[in-house]
Each structure stands twice: as structure tokens, then as C-alpha cells.
Amino acid sequence: MKYIFKNAFKSITRNKGRNILMGIIIMVIACACAVTLSIRNAANKLVEAYENKYNVEASLTYNREKLMENIAADADSAEEKIEAFNDIEAITIDEINTYGDSDYVDYYYYTYNVGMNSDDIDAATEQIAKVTTSTKTTTNQGGFPGGFGGGSQSTTTRKTEIIQNMGTSGDFTLVGYSSYEGMTDFVDGSYTITDGEVSDDFTSNDCVINSELAELNDLAVGDTITIQSVNDDDLTYDLVITGIFTDSSEATNDMTSMYSSSVNKIITNSTFVEKVVADDDDAKTTITPTFVLTSKDVVDKFTTEVTTEGLDENYEVTTNLDTIESETESITNVSSFATTFLIVTLAIGGVVLLILNMINVRERKYEIGVLRTIGMKKSTVTLQFVFELLSISVIALLLGAAIGAVSSVKIANKMLASEITSASEEQEKIRENFGGLGKTSESTTDEDTTTETDTTDNKVDVANGVVKISEVTSIDAVVDFKVLMELMAIGLGLTLFSSLSAMISIAKFSPLAILKERS
Amino acid sequence: MKILELKDVCYRYEDSEKDDYVLKNINYNFDLGKTYAIKGKSGSGKTTLLSLISGLEKCKEGKIIYDGKDLAKSDLDKYRSNSIGIVFQSYNLLPHLTAIENIVLSMDISKLKIKDKNKEAIRLLAKVGLSEKEGKRRVLKLSGGEQQRVAIARSLSYNPDIILADEPTGNLDEQTENDIIKILTDLAKNENKCIIIVTHSVNVANKVDIIYELVKR
Numbered sequence A: 001m002k003y004i005f006k007n008a009f010k011s012i013t014r015n016k017g018r019n020i021l022m023g024i025i026i027m028v029i030a031c032a033c034a035v036t037l038s039i040r041n042a043a044n045k046l047v048e049a050y051e052n053k054y055n056v057e058a059s060l061t062y063n064r065e066k067l068m069e070n071i072a073a074d075a076d077s078a079e080e081k082i083e084a085f086n087d088i089e090a091i092t093i094d095e096i097n098t099y100g101d102s103d104y105v106d107y108y109y110y111t112y113n114v115g116m117n118s119d120d121i122d123a124a125t126e127q128i129a130k131v132t133t134s135t136k137t138t139t140n141q142g143g144f145p146g147g148f149g150g151g152s153q154s155t156t157t158r159k160t161e162i163i164q165n166m167g168t169s170g171d172f173t174l175v176g177y178s179s180y181e182g183m184t185d186f187v188d189g190s191y192t193i194t195d196g197e198v199s200d201d202f203t204s205n206d207c208v209i210n211s212e213l214a215e216l217n218d219l220a221v222g223d224t225i226t227i228q229s230v231n232d233d234d235l236t237y238d239l240v241i242t243g244i245f246t247d248s249s250e251a252t253n254d255m256t257s258m259y260s261s262s263v264n265k266i267i268t269n270s271t272f273v274e275k276v277v278a279d280d281d282d283a284k285t286t287i288t289p290t291f292v293l294t295s296k297d298v299v300d301k302f303t304t305e306v307t308t309e310g311l312d313e314n315y316e317v318t319t320n321l322d323t324i325e326s327e328t329e330s331i332t333n334v335s336s337f338a339t340t341f342l343i344v345t346l347a348i349g350g351v352v353l354l355i356l357n358m359i360n361v362r363e364r365k366y367e368i369g370v371l372r373t374i375g376m377k378k379s380t381v382t383l384q385f386v387f388e389l390l391s392i393s394v395i396a397l398l399l400g401a402a403i404g405a406v407s408s409v410k411i412a413n414k415m416l417a418s419e420i421t422s423a424s425e426e427q428e429k430i431r432e433n434f435g436g437l438g439k440t441s442e443s444t445t446d447e448d449t450t451t452e453t454d455t456t457d458n459k460v461d462v463a464n465g466v467v468k469i470s471e472v473t474s475i476d477a478v479v480d481f482k483v484l485m486e487l488m489a490i491g492l493g494l495t496l497f498s499s500l501s502a503m504i505s506i507a508k509f510s511p512l513a514i515l516k517e518r519s
Numbered sequence B: 001m002k003i004l005e006l007k008d009v010c011y012r013y014e015d016s017e018k019d020d021y022v023l024k025n026i027n028y029n030f031d032l033g034k035t036y037a038i039k040g041k042s043g044s045g046k047t048t049l050l051s052l053i054s055g056l057e058k059c060k061e062g063k064i065i066y067d068g069k070d071l072a073k074s075d076l077d078k079y080r081s082n083s084i085g086i087v088f089q090s091y092n093l094l095p096h097l098t099a100i101e102n103i104v105l106s107m108d109i110s111k112l113k114i115k116d117k118n119k120e121a122i123r124l125l126a127k128v129g130l131s132e133k134e135g136k137r138r139v140l141k142l143s144g145g146e147q148q149r150v151a152i153a154r155s156l157s158y159n160p161d162i163i164l165a166d167e168p169t170g171n172l173d174e175q176t177e178n179d180i181i182k183i184l185t186d187l188a189k190n191e192n193k194c195i196i197i198v199t200h201s202v203n204v205a206n207k208v209d210i211i212y213e214l215v216k217r
Helices: A002-014 A015-055 A064-074 A080-084 A094-098 A211-216 A268-277 A296-309 A321-363 A367-373 A378-415 A417-433 A438-443 A481-509 A511-519 B048-053 B076-082 B099-110 B118-129 B146-155 B172-191
Strands: A056-061 A107-115 A172-177 A191-195 A206-210 A224-229 A235-247 A265-269 A285-295 A315-319 A460-463 A466-469 B001-011 B023-031 B035-040 B061-066 B084-087 B162-166 B193-196 B210-214
Touching: A002 A015, A002 A064, A002 A378, A002 B099, A015 A321, A056 A296, A056 A417, A064 A080, A064 B084, A094 A107, A094 A285, A094 A296, A107 A268, A172 A268, A206 A211, A235 A265, A235 A268, A265 A268, A265 B076, A268 A315, A285 A296, A285 A378, A296 A315, A296 A321, A296 A417, A315 A481, A321 A367, A321 A378, A321 A481, A367 A511, A367 B001, A438 B099, A460 B035, B023 B048, B023 B193, B035 B048, B035 B172, B048 B162, B048 B193, B084 B146, B099 B118, B099 B146, B146 B162, B146 B172, B172 B193
Parallel strands: A172 A265, A206 A235, B035 B193, B035 B210, B084 B162, B162 B193
Antiparallel strands: A056 A285, A056 A315, A107 A172, A107 A224, A107 A285, A191 A235, A206 A265, A224 A235, A460 A466, B001 B023, B001 B061
């Protein structure tokens, strides 16, 4: 076998001009492939990063079609319809916990609201504040889902409230979150802490309040406020203010009110709200569960599971998949473009190499004839030709990959620059919204909960009450090991494809005919 | 000793008429240590016979027996690389290689275990009257006679029993022709080879032991 390689190398150096030309063509193909592969990989990583950022969240919302159907069947008048609506079983915390234990759920959280009064502080009474838990969700005060009875409708599926008992009542709304993830107003920047911070103890009696309410009652961080049940004045609770926030959400632009919609909102943890509700059987509550699924592939399985577990037919599982897909659409397009470009490059390159190889074989017909006459087997002659092309391909691929590696970073980053900037800015903004809590990301010492900084992972991770935010700082559009392996596979494929003509010709050539022709 | 036997060998081209044979019922025997000439006019089937004997074509009717084995059932590549040396009128050497490299390549293909192939190639070249210096030249830089000597040396590189020469002196002057024929006849006498020469030349035919003449039908 050694002599085949020796012979092949001799042939390569003998036909310098043609081999350099073939090398250049392969190098150009390799360079284009390296760039497109790295762009595609980078785009895919970015999509993955977005998918991590926007966890696949499932909510339990009213199945409007079913709800309308059921209410219409049971009631005729508007009063009866309202009564029928009120009779619909609400989702309970036990149910939420059951669904949350599913293998398809990574983690889950919920928001628990209850109306409260207070003799200690004054509510902003210029206008009754609306009960809103998220600027992105429905503000629905007593209206029927589906259109009758008033209330605005959600424009997004990211999060939808489940309102029980015609909403909360009382001067204040006590909002309890089970974790940081549920505090979407802070995550999306609607609320921003201006003094103090959001407490990391989800079992305490700490709270944060609107700056307008603080100003109205001359309250500051560290003060204690007392609130009471709307049904029983003797049921009182003390809350310590740990932070003051401002509300910059669109709801504050309501020109009929001088206050923001969250002015009478007292934000605490769900454990505290559960305690309040446990004391007061008549408390009117609102529960908003969110289940973060392990991946987008398990949505159907999770839906089937909660239905099997006994989810009321008036409810359905809705997700934020549409939002995620719309966020990643432009990047997916870049990836698709790169893939198409790759296919076109390979097709053109493959054909050019095939033609060059055909010419090569025709030029070396005499050599093939002599080798076959002195007893070299067809397979050995073919092997020598393939080895020659493979040697040129490997050298050209490495050179092409090197050039591609240098240029791909610049090209990919330029193509995806706007995405990188917006991703980075958003992460910084989230840190600020929580009163700088994100700064603790590198100070955690618990090995089990430490998240390694990954340039493509910008998931907001909460463990032991510490918010850890890693971010997208650059796009990793490099010719890495994976790209190199893909390039090698492409090179091998191209070599074999373009050697096809040589293989077929060598198999068909009659040495005697070749030599006769020569004579 | 009989080394090659042609038994009722017939040959016709695939696109020819059913009875239009180029060769019909050829029965020749070839012994080791003898020199043979195959004569015949153009179109008599000399080259076809050569291609059948050399294993470049398969015999479809009749049999060619080499060393007791039917060639049709043998590995013809191995037969060409180990048992029969072919010398062509136009030499058929690889022009991008030196004379020594041409010979060494032939040794490589035959897969014979030769300790120092270069040294053996130089020895073979010396046998046909070429120096080491000439052996290190690209074959295109050698004269016609020298190239034919290289071709003979190459055919000897794996020590075959038969050397088949197709018009080996067709492109050479008389003096060189005599030299080449002497080399070939000496190989038969001194090394017990079976030398088969396809030729038009009366001069060549006069120097061999046995002449077979093909007649166009």
C-alpha cells in the first residue's frame, strides 16, 4: 500500500497547476462552508439562548369556547350568566402543586392576590385602583371572559390571570409571589425598585410598595404597616417595607387617574398571603399559576397529563410558544439562509470538482493504461486517484477552515449584531429592576446552585433566594471542533462524489484500447 | 518444458458477424528457454493474440493454459504482474518517472519481497546495457533504444517465466534492433525464459528458435 501513497504524492507534485486549481476551488468551498456552518451554529445557539431566556411557560386559562358553551347552556339572563360564571370551580393551590410535580415541569410559581383594608395607612382613593398583576395580562374586573361584562382582554399568551370570585375587593391588593420568576412586572421593567430591594425571604412578612403610596403616607424602607381583612377588622397583619418601587407600565398612562394602577398594591410573598387567606374563609382571591416546562417538546404531553389529572373542562393549557417563535424568527431566518447558501455552494462546488476530475482522468488515461497493463488492479488505481484528491482536499479544507475561522466571526457578528446588543441590554435592565440583585450572581457559594457563566445562557435562575443572571455577551460564531468535523465530513463527501467519475472511468477503461490509442 | 499452451483459441469482436473470427482454432505451444516469433500481415490477428496471451483480453473460445492452469479462471492482474512481462513497440513507460522508478513501481505492483528494490533495478538496467546514471533520468530523456531497454528491464523486474514483446524493434534502427534481439534471445538461453516476439521483421524472425505465422482468413 505504501507505494500507492508514494505514487499519489508524486502525481500531486507532478501536476502542480491542475492540483493547485483544484485546491483553490476546494479551499473556496471550505471557506464558504466554514462561514455558513459557523453562522448557522451561532444562530442556532442564539435561538437556544432565547429559548432559555423565554422559558416555555404554560398557564391555565379559561377555555373561552367551552366556558361560553357551558354558561349559555345553564343560564339565560345576564344575572344568571354572572352567577354561573361565579360557580365555576377555581384552580386551587393543591391542584397547582399537583400539576407542578409533573416530570415535564422544570419549576413552577404562582401569584396569589387578596383584597385588604387598613386603618394604619390611607389608600389612594382618587380612583379605585385596578387590580393588575401584570401589564402584559388581562385587567379583568368582574367581566366575563369572552367579551360580556366588561374588562379588557389579554393581547399575549405569556401570562393570563385566573380571577376567582369577581376579583378582589378592599382598599389594597395584597399580592403574594411564590418566587422571583412570578414577578414579571419587575422582570420586564414595568416596576423598578428605587429604594431598598425586593426581599429574598419568601416566608417573611416583608413587602414592597408603590412610591406614590409611600409618599401619600410618608412611608420609607424599614417602616412597618398594618393591614386588615376586609371581612373581619380583628384580623390584622404587620408588614415590613423592604423596598419602594415606581410603576412605569402603560397602565399608568390612564389620564383619568392621577395615580398609577399599582398604587394600592402591596407586594409580598405567597406564603404570607396563604396565611391571610387561611384566617379568613370569605377572602376573595386571585391565583395565577405558571409552569415552566422542561422543553417545548413536552407541551402536548403536559397538556394531556393535567387533563388526565382532572383539570376542569372550563380551563385549558396555554403557552408562550408563539412569543418565543416570533422572537427567534429573524435569527432562524439567518440560519435558514446559511443552510441554503451551504447547499448551493456544495452543489456548485461538487459539480465543478466532478468536471475537473473527469478532465484529470482523461488526461491521465495513458498512465492508467500502463498501470493496468503491468498488473495494477482497478481498485488500486482508483484508490490512488481518490487518495490524491483526498490529500489535496485535506490541505485545502484546513486552509479554507482557517480563512473561514477568521472571517466567520466578523461576518456572523455583523449579521447578528443587533440581536447581541438587545440581549445584553435586556439583561442589564433586569438587574436594575430588581434593585441590583443581579450583582449577587457571582457571590453564591452553594456548589449545587452555582450557575456557570455561559455566553449563550441568559436564563434568570433563582436558587436559595439569589437571582443569578448570566448573559449573552458575544456570538460564538467560530470554527470550532464541531464545525471542523462537519467540514471534514463535507470534504470527504465532496472527494468521494467528485471521484465518482474517476472510479467509473477506471472501471470502464480497457488498458489495451488505451495503449492502442496511444500507439 | 511447456509453459504456455493455446488450445483451439478463437476470437471475434463482439460487434462482428457470427463467423467473422479474427483468430480461429489457434493451437500453439510455448516452452521455457526458447524464443518464438509470431509473424503475420496486418490484420492477421497478431495483436489480438498478444492481448490474449498477455491476459489483457479474456479468451472466449478455446483455452490458454499457463503452467497447467486455465487463464480464464485465473486472476489476470496477478498473471500480468507476476508471470508475464510485456514489452511494447512504444515502450509504455511512465514518462514522469525515472527509469529506476519505473522498474521499482513494477516490483511494487508485483508485491514481490525484494530487499533493496533500487539496487535490483540498477542490476537489471546493467543487464540490458544501461548505467545507473541513465537509470536516474526521466525516461523521456532517454533515446528510443534506451527506453526499450528500460521496458525490457521492467519486464524482468519480477522474474516472469514469459516475456512477450510486441514489435519491440519497430521504432529502432538496425543496430539497436540487433542489440535488443540479442538481449531477448540471451534471456531465453541464459535464464530459461520463454520469449515470444510479435514482429514483421525478417531479421528478427531469423534469430528466433520457432516461428508461428498467422494467416488472414
